[in-house]
Amino acid sequence: MLKNYWYAVEFGEAVKDTPTQVRVFDQDLVLYRDSRGQVVCHSDICIHRGGSLAGGRVKDDCVVCPYHGWEFDSSGACRKIPANREGLPVPKKARVDTYPVVERYGYVFVFLGDLPEAERPPIPVLPLLEPVTEARATDNRIITGEFHWNANYERVIENGVDAAHAPFVHSTSFGNPDKPVIEDFELHETMVGDHLTSALYTVFLEPPDPKGIWKVIAKKNAERPPIETGNGIFFPNVTFLQVKLPLGTMTLFTAVVPVDEHHSISKWTMCRDFFTQPWAVTLLRADKDSRKRTMKIFYEDQPTVEGQRPELIPFDLSAELQVKSDAVQLSYRRWRQAAIDRGWGIDEHLVADRRYEGARVIPSPTRREHPELANAWVLKEMEAKEGRRARARAQQPPAQPTQPGRPQGAAQ
Secondary structure, eight states, X not given: OBOSEEEEEEEXXXXXXXXXXXXXXXXXXXXXXXXXXXXXXXXXXXXXXXXXXXXXXXXXXXXXXXXXXXXEOTTSBEEEOTTSOTTOOOOTTOBOOEEOEEXXXXXEEEEESOOOGGGSOOOOOOSSSOSSSSOOOTTOEEEEEEEEESSOHHHHHHHHTOSTTHHHHTTTTTXXXXXXXXOOOOOEEEEETTEEEEEEEEEEEOOOOOOTHHHHHSOTTOOOOOEEEEEXXXXXXXXXXXXXXXXOEEEEEEEEEEEETTEEEEEEEEEESSSOSHHHHHHSXXXXXXXXXXXXXXXXXXHHHHTOSSSSOOSSGGGSOOXXXXXXXXXXXXXXXXXXXXTOBBXXXXXXXXXXXXXXXXXXXXXXXOGGGTTOOSSEEOOBOOOHHHHHHHHSOOOOOOOTTSOTTOOO
Protein backbone atom coordinates (compact mmCIF):
# COMPACT_ATOMS: atom_id res chain seq x y z
CA MET A 1 0.00 0.00 0.00
CA LEU A 2 1.15 3.52 -0.74
CA LYS A 3 0.68 6.47 1.58
CA ASN A 4 0.95 10.22 0.96
CA TYR A 5 -1.54 10.41 -1.91
CA TRP A 6 -5.05 11.77 -2.36
CA TYR A 7 -7.34 8.77 -2.79
CA ALA A 8 -10.90 9.07 -4.10
CA VAL A 9 -12.67 6.80 -1.60
CA GLU A 10 -16.39 7.59 -1.78
CA PHE A 11 -19.07 9.55 -3.61
CA GLY A 12 -19.75 12.86 -1.88
CA GLU A 13 -23.50 12.25 -1.95
CA ALA A 14 -23.00 9.09 0.14
CA VAL A 15 -21.60 11.04 3.10
CA LYS A 16 -24.24 12.48 5.43
CA ASP A 17 -24.30 14.02 8.91
CA THR A 18 -24.32 10.53 10.38
CA PRO A 19 -21.03 8.58 10.53
CA THR A 20 -20.29 6.12 7.75
CA GLN A 21 -17.44 3.63 7.54
CA VAL A 22 -15.16 3.27 4.52
CA ARG A 23 -12.44 0.64 4.37
CA VAL A 24 -9.27 1.57 2.46
CA PHE A 25 -6.11 -0.56 2.46
CA ASP A 26 -7.74 -2.69 5.15
CA GLN A 27 -7.94 0.42 7.32
CA ASP A 28 -11.35 1.49 8.61
CA LEU A 29 -12.07 5.20 8.20
CA VAL A 30 -15.11 7.10 9.44
CA LEU A 31 -16.59 9.91 7.34
CA TYR A 32 -19.23 12.44 8.38
CA ARG A 33 -20.32 16.01 7.66
CA ASP A 34 -20.04 18.78 10.24
CA SER A 35 -22.51 21.63 10.72
CA ARG A 36 -20.94 23.52 7.80
CA GLY A 37 -21.39 20.57 5.47
CA GLN A 38 -17.66 19.81 5.37
CA VAL A 39 -16.58 16.17 5.29
CA VAL A 40 -14.41 15.01 8.20
CA CYS A 41 -12.34 11.82 8.10
CA HIS A 42 -10.87 9.99 11.12
CA SER A 43 -9.32 6.62 11.72
CA ASP A 44 -12.31 4.51 12.78
CA ILE A 45 -10.73 3.15 15.96
CA CYS A 46 -11.57 4.70 19.31
CA ILE A 47 -8.31 4.74 21.29
CA HIS A 48 -10.15 3.82 24.51
CA ARG A 49 -11.40 0.28 23.79
CA GLY A 50 -11.20 0.04 20.01
CA GLY A 51 -14.84 0.86 19.35
CA SER A 52 -15.97 1.78 15.83
CA LEU A 53 -16.76 5.49 15.67
CA ALA A 54 -18.85 4.80 12.56
CA GLY A 55 -21.37 3.11 14.84
CA GLY A 56 -21.87 6.30 16.81
CA ARG A 57 -23.40 9.70 16.07
CA VAL A 58 -22.41 13.30 15.43
CA LYS A 59 -22.98 15.82 18.21
CA ASP A 60 -21.83 19.46 18.14
CA ASP A 61 -19.43 18.67 15.25
CA CYS A 62 -17.89 15.82 17.24
CA VAL A 63 -18.21 12.12 16.45
CA VAL A 64 -19.38 10.24 19.54
CA CYS A 65 -18.12 6.72 20.20
CA PRO A 66 -21.07 4.35 20.75
CA TYR A 67 -19.19 2.36 23.43
CA HIS A 68 -18.41 4.88 26.18
CA GLY A 69 -19.55 8.16 24.62
CA TRP A 70 -16.12 9.73 24.10
CA GLU A 71 -16.44 12.77 21.81
CA PHE A 72 -13.77 13.56 19.18
CA ASP A 73 -13.71 16.87 17.32
CA SER A 74 -12.71 17.48 13.69
CA SER A 75 -9.03 17.66 14.64
CA GLY A 76 -9.21 14.20 16.25
CA ALA A 77 -8.85 15.48 19.82
CA CYS A 78 -11.19 14.11 22.46
CA ARG A 79 -13.29 16.87 23.97
CA LYS A 80 -15.31 14.89 26.48
CA ILE A 81 -15.10 11.65 28.47
CA PRO A 82 -18.54 11.21 30.07
CA ALA A 83 -17.27 8.82 32.77
CA ASN A 84 -14.82 11.42 34.13
CA ARG A 85 -15.91 13.59 37.02
CA GLU A 86 -16.34 17.30 36.28
CA GLY A 87 -13.09 19.26 36.14
CA LEU A 88 -10.92 16.26 35.35
CA PRO A 89 -8.81 17.12 32.25
CA VAL A 90 -8.96 15.00 29.11
CA PRO A 91 -5.58 13.24 28.58
CA LYS A 92 -3.42 14.42 25.67
CA LYS A 93 -3.33 10.85 24.43
CA ALA A 94 -7.09 10.91 23.90
CA ARG A 95 -6.94 11.62 20.16
CA VAL A 96 -7.45 9.78 16.89
CA ASP A 97 -5.73 10.30 13.54
CA THR A 98 -7.54 12.72 11.24
CA TYR A 99 -6.91 12.91 7.50
CA PRO A 100 -7.32 15.94 5.17
CA VAL A 101 -10.38 15.83 2.91
CA VAL A 102 -11.30 17.60 -0.34
CA GLU A 103 -14.59 17.15 -2.19
CA ARG A 104 -14.22 17.44 -5.95
CA TYR A 105 -15.79 15.96 -9.10
CA GLY A 106 -18.44 14.28 -6.97
CA TYR A 107 -15.83 12.29 -5.01
CA VAL A 108 -14.42 12.54 -1.51
CA PHE A 109 -10.62 12.65 -1.79
CA VAL A 110 -8.82 11.69 1.42
CA PHE A 111 -5.10 12.31 1.92
CA LEU A 112 -3.76 9.14 3.49
CA GLY A 113 -0.39 10.10 4.83
CA ASP A 114 1.55 12.46 7.07
CA LEU A 115 3.11 14.97 4.67
CA PRO A 116 2.57 18.66 5.42
CA GLU A 117 0.31 20.46 2.95
CA ALA A 118 3.11 22.09 0.95
CA GLU A 119 4.75 18.75 0.19
CA ARG A 120 1.69 16.74 -0.85
CA PRO A 121 1.20 15.55 -4.44
CA PRO A 122 -1.72 17.39 -6.05
CA ILE A 123 -5.23 16.06 -6.50
CA PRO A 124 -5.49 15.01 -10.15
CA VAL A 125 -7.19 17.32 -12.64
CA LEU A 126 -9.93 15.32 -14.37
CA PRO A 127 -10.72 16.66 -17.87
CA LEU A 128 -14.36 17.41 -18.73
CA LEU A 129 -15.48 17.29 -15.09
CA GLU A 130 -15.65 20.70 -13.45
CA PRO A 131 -13.53 21.13 -10.28
CA VAL A 132 -16.49 21.62 -7.96
CA THR A 133 -17.99 19.56 -5.16
CA GLU A 134 -20.57 17.72 -7.24
CA ALA A 135 -20.01 15.74 -10.45
CA ARG A 136 -20.71 18.29 -13.18
CA ALA A 137 -19.77 18.49 -16.86
CA THR A 138 -21.17 21.10 -19.26
CA ASP A 139 -23.72 19.71 -21.76
CA ASN A 140 -23.37 16.21 -20.35
CA ARG A 141 -25.73 13.85 -18.59
CA ILE A 142 -24.05 12.14 -15.60
CA ILE A 143 -24.87 8.86 -13.90
CA THR A 144 -22.90 7.01 -11.23
CA GLY A 145 -22.62 3.50 -9.86
CA GLU A 146 -20.25 1.01 -8.29
CA PHE A 147 -18.93 -2.47 -8.91
CA HIS A 148 -17.36 -4.84 -6.35
CA TRP A 149 -14.33 -6.99 -7.17
CA ASN A 150 -12.67 -9.94 -5.47
CA ALA A 151 -9.37 -8.64 -6.75
CA ASN A 152 -6.54 -6.34 -5.75
CA TYR A 153 -7.08 -2.76 -6.83
CA GLU A 154 -3.89 -2.63 -8.87
CA ARG A 155 -5.08 -5.49 -11.08
CA VAL A 156 -8.38 -3.64 -11.52
CA ILE A 157 -6.59 -0.40 -12.41
CA GLU A 158 -4.35 -2.04 -14.98
CA ASN A 159 -7.34 -3.76 -16.58
CA GLY A 160 -9.14 -0.42 -16.81
CA VAL A 161 -6.32 1.22 -18.77
CA ASP A 162 -5.66 -1.72 -21.13
CA ALA A 163 -7.00 -1.37 -24.68
CA ALA A 164 -5.51 -4.64 -25.96
CA HIS A 165 -7.91 -6.87 -24.02
CA ALA A 166 -11.06 -5.38 -25.57
CA PRO A 167 -11.20 -7.65 -28.68
CA PHE A 168 -11.15 -10.74 -26.47
CA VAL A 169 -12.75 -9.97 -23.11
CA HIS A 170 -15.37 -7.66 -24.67
CA SER A 171 -15.94 -9.52 -27.94
CA THR A 172 -19.69 -9.73 -27.21
CA SER A 173 -20.04 -5.98 -26.72
CA PHE A 174 -17.66 -3.41 -28.20
CA GLY A 175 -14.51 -5.46 -28.94
CA ASN A 176 -13.67 -6.73 -32.40
CA PRO A 177 -11.85 -10.11 -32.22
CA ASP A 178 -11.17 -9.99 -35.97
CA LYS A 179 -9.09 -6.82 -35.65
CA PRO A 180 -7.09 -7.03 -32.40
CA VAL A 181 -4.03 -5.01 -33.48
CA ILE A 182 -3.22 -1.97 -31.34
CA GLU A 183 -1.40 0.56 -33.47
CA ASP A 184 1.56 2.40 -31.98
CA PHE A 185 0.48 5.25 -29.72
CA GLU A 186 2.13 8.07 -27.82
CA LEU A 187 1.83 7.99 -24.04
CA HIS A 188 1.33 11.44 -22.52
CA GLU A 189 2.64 11.66 -18.96
CA THR A 190 1.95 14.83 -16.97
CA MET A 191 4.29 16.01 -14.24
CA VAL A 192 3.45 18.61 -11.59
CA GLY A 193 6.71 19.47 -9.91
CA ASP A 194 8.39 16.12 -9.35
CA HIS A 195 5.07 14.21 -9.14
CA LEU A 196 3.67 12.16 -12.01
CA THR A 197 -0.06 12.96 -12.03
CA SER A 198 -1.41 11.18 -15.11
CA ALA A 199 -0.56 8.84 -17.97
CA LEU A 200 -2.96 9.01 -20.93
CA TYR A 201 -3.05 7.79 -24.52
CA THR A 202 -5.36 7.66 -27.53
CA VAL A 203 -5.91 4.73 -29.90
CA PHE A 204 -8.31 4.01 -32.76
CA LEU A 205 -10.18 0.73 -32.28
CA GLU A 206 -11.99 -1.08 -35.03
CA PRO A 207 -15.71 -1.41 -34.20
CA PRO A 208 -17.31 -4.87 -34.27
CA ASP A 209 -19.87 -5.77 -36.90
CA PRO A 210 -23.35 -4.48 -36.08
CA LYS A 211 -25.81 -6.91 -34.55
CA GLY A 212 -29.57 -7.33 -34.40
CA ILE A 213 -31.65 -4.55 -35.91
CA TRP A 214 -28.53 -2.49 -36.54
CA LYS A 215 -27.21 -5.22 -38.83
CA VAL A 216 -30.43 -5.15 -40.86
CA ILE A 217 -30.47 -1.40 -41.38
CA ALA A 218 -26.71 -0.98 -41.90
CA LYS A 219 -25.67 -0.34 -45.46
CA LYS A 220 -24.06 -3.33 -47.08
CA ASN A 221 -20.26 -3.04 -47.20
CA ALA A 222 -20.52 0.43 -45.71
CA GLU A 223 -17.27 1.79 -44.34
CA ARG A 224 -17.25 2.01 -40.55
CA PRO A 225 -14.44 4.29 -39.36
CA PRO A 226 -12.30 3.32 -36.35
CA ILE A 227 -13.49 4.64 -33.00
CA GLU A 228 -11.24 7.17 -31.27
CA THR A 229 -10.68 5.95 -27.72
CA GLY A 230 -8.85 7.75 -24.93
CA ASN A 231 -7.57 5.76 -21.98
CA GLY A 232 -5.29 6.09 -18.98
CA ILE A 233 -4.92 6.83 -15.29
CA PHE A 234 -4.92 9.80 -12.97
CA PHE A 235 -2.71 8.80 -10.06
CA PRO A 236 -3.17 7.23 -7.65
CA ASN A 237 -6.51 5.50 -8.30
CA VAL A 238 -8.76 7.08 -10.97
CA THR A 239 -8.92 5.51 -14.43
CA PHE A 240 -10.19 7.24 -17.58
CA LEU A 241 -11.99 5.97 -20.66
CA GLN A 242 -13.38 8.18 -23.40
CA VAL A 243 -15.08 6.78 -26.49
CA LYS A 244 -16.14 8.97 -29.42
CA LEU A 245 -19.20 7.23 -30.84
CA PRO A 246 -21.23 8.25 -33.92
CA LEU A 247 -23.93 9.52 -31.54
CA GLY A 248 -21.54 11.51 -29.36
CA THR A 249 -18.87 11.10 -26.70
CA MET A 250 -19.03 8.84 -23.65
CA THR A 251 -16.53 9.44 -20.84
CA LEU A 252 -16.05 7.14 -17.86
CA PHE A 253 -14.08 8.02 -14.72
CA THR A 254 -13.58 5.18 -12.25
CA ALA A 255 -12.21 5.60 -8.74
CA VAL A 256 -10.84 2.18 -7.80
CA VAL A 257 -11.02 1.98 -4.00
CA PRO A 258 -8.43 -0.42 -2.49
CA VAL A 259 -10.61 -2.06 0.18
CA ASP A 260 -8.01 -4.62 1.20
CA GLU A 261 -5.44 -6.89 -0.40
CA HIS A 262 -8.03 -9.02 -2.19
CA HIS A 263 -11.05 -6.70 -2.61
CA SER A 264 -11.73 -3.41 -4.32
CA ILE A 265 -14.67 -1.26 -5.40
CA SER A 266 -15.00 0.67 -8.66
CA LYS A 267 -16.99 3.85 -8.04
CA TRP A 268 -17.70 5.09 -11.54
CA THR A 269 -18.96 8.33 -13.03
CA MET A 270 -20.22 8.18 -16.62
CA CYS A 271 -20.74 11.32 -18.70
CA ARG A 272 -22.47 11.37 -22.10
CA ASP A 273 -23.13 14.35 -24.36
CA PHE A 274 -25.97 12.67 -26.27
CA PHE A 275 -29.52 11.75 -25.23
CA THR A 276 -29.34 14.39 -22.51
CA GLN A 277 -32.82 15.80 -23.06
CA PRO A 278 -35.61 14.89 -20.60
CA TRP A 279 -37.58 13.11 -23.34
CA ALA A 280 -34.59 10.88 -24.13
CA VAL A 281 -34.12 10.03 -20.46
CA THR A 282 -37.83 9.26 -20.06
CA LEU A 283 -38.90 7.72 -23.38
CA LEU A 284 -35.63 6.08 -24.44
CA ARG A 285 -34.62 5.23 -20.88
CA ALA A 286 -31.18 6.52 -21.79
CA ASP A 287 -29.86 6.51 -18.22
CA LYS A 288 -30.99 2.93 -17.65
CA ASP A 289 -29.37 1.87 -20.93
CA SER A 290 -26.11 3.67 -20.08
CA ARG A 291 -26.00 2.02 -16.67
CA LYS A 292 -26.70 -1.39 -18.17
CA ARG A 293 -23.97 -1.03 -20.78
CA THR A 294 -21.43 0.23 -18.22
CA MET A 295 -22.12 -2.61 -15.81
CA LYS A 296 -21.93 -5.12 -18.67
CA ILE A 297 -18.33 -4.06 -19.27
CA PHE A 298 -17.44 -4.68 -15.61
CA TYR A 299 -19.18 -8.08 -15.61
CA GLU A 300 -17.26 -9.07 -18.74
CA ASP A 301 -13.98 -8.07 -17.06
CA GLN A 302 -14.72 -9.73 -13.72
CA PRO A 303 -13.79 -13.40 -14.34
CA THR A 304 -10.56 -12.45 -16.09
CA VAL A 305 -9.40 -9.93 -13.48
CA GLU A 306 -10.36 -12.11 -10.51
CA GLY A 307 -8.62 -15.08 -12.13
CA GLN A 308 -5.23 -13.40 -12.61
CA ARG A 309 -2.21 -14.91 -10.86
CA PRO A 310 -0.37 -13.84 -8.91
CA GLU A 311 -3.20 -11.90 -7.32
CA LEU A 312 -0.86 -8.97 -6.64
CA ILE A 313 1.12 -7.23 -9.36
CA PRO A 314 4.80 -8.27 -9.17
CA PHE A 315 7.33 -5.60 -8.25
CA ASP A 316 9.89 -7.03 -10.64
CA LEU A 317 9.07 -5.87 -14.19
CA SER A 318 10.67 -9.01 -15.61
CA ALA A 319 8.23 -11.25 -13.69
CA GLU A 320 5.64 -10.68 -16.44
CA LEU A 321 6.38 -10.29 -20.14
CA GLN A 322 5.85 -6.73 -21.34
CA VAL A 323 5.04 -5.61 -24.89
CA LYS A 324 4.70 -2.24 -26.59
CA SER A 325 0.96 -1.90 -25.99
CA ASP A 326 1.60 -2.15 -22.22
CA ALA A 327 3.10 1.35 -22.05
CA VAL A 328 0.53 2.77 -19.62
CA GLN A 329 0.73 -0.25 -17.31
CA LEU A 330 4.51 0.12 -17.25
CA SER A 331 4.08 3.80 -16.42
CA TYR A 332 1.87 2.79 -13.49
CA ARG A 333 4.42 0.27 -12.22
CA ARG A 334 7.27 2.76 -12.49
CA TRP A 335 5.16 5.33 -10.60
CA ARG A 336 4.52 2.75 -7.87
CA GLN A 337 8.20 1.92 -7.56
CA ALA A 338 9.10 5.62 -7.41
CA ALA A 339 6.64 6.04 -4.52
CA ILE A 340 8.24 3.14 -2.67
CA ASP A 341 11.67 4.63 -3.30
CA ARG A 342 10.43 7.83 -1.67
CA GLY A 343 9.64 5.79 1.43
CA TRP A 344 5.88 5.92 0.88
CA GLY A 345 5.27 2.19 0.74
CA ILE A 346 3.80 0.50 3.83
CA ASP A 347 4.54 -3.11 4.65
CA GLU A 348 1.42 -5.16 3.92
CA HIS A 349 2.26 -7.54 6.76
CA LEU A 350 1.65 -4.78 9.29
CA VAL A 351 -1.88 -4.49 7.91
CA ALA A 352 -2.57 -8.22 7.79
CA ASP A 353 -1.24 -8.96 11.29
CA ARG A 354 -3.08 -6.20 13.13
CA ARG A 355 -5.35 -8.70 14.91
CA TYR A 356 -2.35 -10.11 16.74
CA GLU A 357 0.15 -7.26 16.86
CA GLY A 358 -2.32 -4.57 17.89
CA ALA A 359 -4.02 -1.93 15.80
CA ARG A 360 -1.82 0.28 13.64
CA VAL A 361 -2.92 3.25 11.59
CA ILE A 362 -1.72 5.20 8.59
CA PRO A 363 0.07 8.19 10.18
CA SER A 364 -1.77 11.49 9.79
CA PRO A 365 -0.25 14.97 9.20
CA THR A 366 -0.82 15.96 12.84
CA ARG A 367 1.88 13.51 13.89
CA ARG A 368 4.51 15.50 12.00
CA GLU A 369 3.05 19.00 12.19
CA HIS A 370 2.88 18.96 16.00
CA PRO A 371 6.08 17.40 17.39
CA GLU A 372 4.96 18.21 20.94
CA LEU A 373 2.36 15.46 20.47
CA ALA A 374 4.97 12.86 19.50
CA ASN A 375 4.24 10.79 22.60
CA ALA A 376 0.52 11.51 22.61
CA TRP A 377 -0.54 8.67 20.35
CA VAL A 378 -2.00 5.44 21.62
CA LEU A 379 -2.05 3.57 18.31
CA LYS A 380 1.23 2.86 16.58
CA GLU A 381 1.72 4.11 13.05
CA MET A 382 2.41 1.84 10.13
CA GLU A 383 6.03 2.03 9.18
CA ALA A 384 7.19 2.68 5.63
CA LYS A 385 9.16 -0.07 3.99
CA GLU A 386 12.51 0.71 2.45
CA GLY A 387 12.54 1.36 -1.26
CA ARG A 388 14.71 -0.58 -3.66
CA ARG A 389 17.26 2.21 -4.01
CA ALA A 390 17.57 2.62 -0.25
CA ARG A 391 18.06 -1.13 0.19
CA ALA A 392 20.64 -1.19 -2.58
CA ARG A 393 22.61 1.64 -0.95
CA ALA A 394 22.47 -0.09 2.43
CA GLN A 395 23.67 -3.41 0.99
CA GLN A 396 26.43 -1.93 -1.15
CA PRO A 397 29.88 -2.68 0.33
CA PRO A 398 32.10 0.31 1.04
CA ALA A 399 34.39 1.29 -1.81
CA GLN A 400 37.90 -0.10 -1.49
CA PRO A 401 40.83 2.25 -2.05
CA THR A 402 42.62 1.52 -5.31
CA GLN A 403 46.32 0.68 -5.51
CA PRO A 404 48.53 3.37 -7.05
CA GLY A 405 48.79 2.94 -10.78
CA ARG A 406 46.02 0.28 -10.95
CA PRO A 407 42.59 1.20 -12.37
CA GLN A 408 39.69 0.51 -9.96
CA GLY A 409 38.11 -2.88 -10.74
CA ALA A 410 41.17 -4.23 -12.55
CA ALA A 411 42.14 -7.87 -12.01
CA GLN A 412 44.53 -8.50 -9.14
